Amino acid sequence: MKRISFVVLALFIMLGSAHAAETVKIGLMAPMTGSWASEGAEMKQVCDLLAEQVNAKGGVAGKKIEVITEDDGGVPQTAALAAQRLAALKVTVVIGTYGSAVTEASQNIFDEQKIIQIANGSTAIRLTEKGLKYFLRTCPRDDEQAKVAAQTIRKLGVKKLAILHDNSTYAKGLADETKGLLAADKGVEIVFFDALTPKEQDYTTVLTKMKSFQPEMVFFTGYYGEAGLLLKQAKQMNWKVTFMGGDATNNPDLVKSAGKDASAGFYFLSAPLPKDLPSEDAKAFLATFTKKYGNPPNSIYAVLAGDGLRVALEAIAKTNSTDTEKVADYLHKNLKDFPGLTGKISFNDKGDRVGEVYRVYKVNEEGLFILQP
Structure with missing residues (x-):
């Protein structure tokens, strides 16, 4: 047996x-x-x-x-x-x-x-x-994304900018790269540069602190969960400031968590969305x-x-x-x-994808992601 x-x-x-x-x-x-x-x-x-x-x-x-x-x-x-x-x-x-x-x-x-x-x-x-x-x-890579971020900030005529990250490898890297590219630009003043703690439920303290510096735009380089909450709580504070996010904010759940009203007007960077391929x-x-x-x-x-x-x-x-x-x-x-x-x-020797990929999107009143010209 x-x-x-x-x-x-x-x-x-x-x-x-x-x-x-x-x-x-x-x-x-x-x-x-x-x-x-x-x-x-x-x-x-x-x-x-x-x-x-x-x-x-x-x-x-x-x-x-x-x-x-x-x-x-x-x-x-x-x-x-x-x-x-x-x-x-x-x-x-x-x-x-x-x-x-x-x-x-x-x-x-x-x-x-x-x-x-x-x-x-x-x-x-x-x-x-x-x-x-x-x-x-x-x-x-984030240095390519930072170039598009800096270009967009200049194109929108932003004079006073706040940069907020979450200390993650991705978000801190993108924030640092963008800050570096704008450092020599006398037309853009970075009035705030700091980090939040991810996965918290209340960001009113950091929002209030940023608001005191009166930026015209907040560039948040973290992920969509925190971005949605920031947008929602900024609206609750009646703080009417333009927000822009990096490619990690590109997710429909951002609109779900923030609400359509709060997310309308939000800019973000991304490779082309599936619908735009x-x-x-x-x-x-x-x-x-x-x-x-x-x-x-x-x-x-x-x-x-x-x-x-x-x-x-x-x-x-x-x-x-x-x-x-x-x-x-x-x-x-x-x-x-x-x-x-x-x-x-195509890939280079380092394994990076070759060529420009990033685009700029804006959330409209219906919560849809619209490719910008």
Whole structure:
């Protein structure tokens, strides 16, 4: 009886190994729980749909794709554990994640295991200044975003500016970069530069402090949860000041938390929203997504995750290999102007996406995000 059980067990192991050999394992690290769960849910939907489409056409390099999702909770410590689990599963590529500090907690784990990581919503400059061969990102960097922020502030004629961040890797980096670009501009005075504590429920103290400096605009470089609350409480204080946010404020939940009245007139920077993607390929994918899930994706970061998967599969197909050394070399050196859903994609030696991506949006009276000319 024991011998039969051993033979059966051995057979299951062999079948499991055969299954593993027949698939290309792609990891998805995303915030499936926590404050950014809406981002994670759409990242998974986009990647699952793309994998389904590719598998229907026979897969890649003669194998079907298997997407394995791990929840990082939007927390660095949880991300490190999620990265270790994906590394143990011997994935070839990991897509994700959202949040620079969260991504940073996983970078060295993947690099040491020679696993390619393609981040989709992690814009902090230092992520690609470490010389990590296996790290790339489909989103642009904060220094590019800061340039657009400074240009927009000047274009809107702002003379007195307040900059507020949350001390996170992303938000502090964007705030510092923007401050640096405006430092030599005698036409713009930065009258306030400070941080709030994220995930609090009352920001009236910091709002009152900023108001005392009489800025014409507040540039908040943190995330949409806090941005919504700032807008709501500023309106309750009857403080009529223009707010602008970085790309982490780009989420419909901002309007839900602030209310349409409070969020009207809010500016933010972002890669083009899904509804504004111009290519026919993007429009076709969004139509298929809508048919499958009942609505189009709200977040561009989900689509940027999809582009990460698409370029990874392109590299695997062109090298006809899951050898991460070959795949990484192809992505850095040979992938040129790949027709991504979010536009043409190429990477430089550091793994950064090449080209201008950021746009300016404004929230209208109906709470809709309108691309600005």
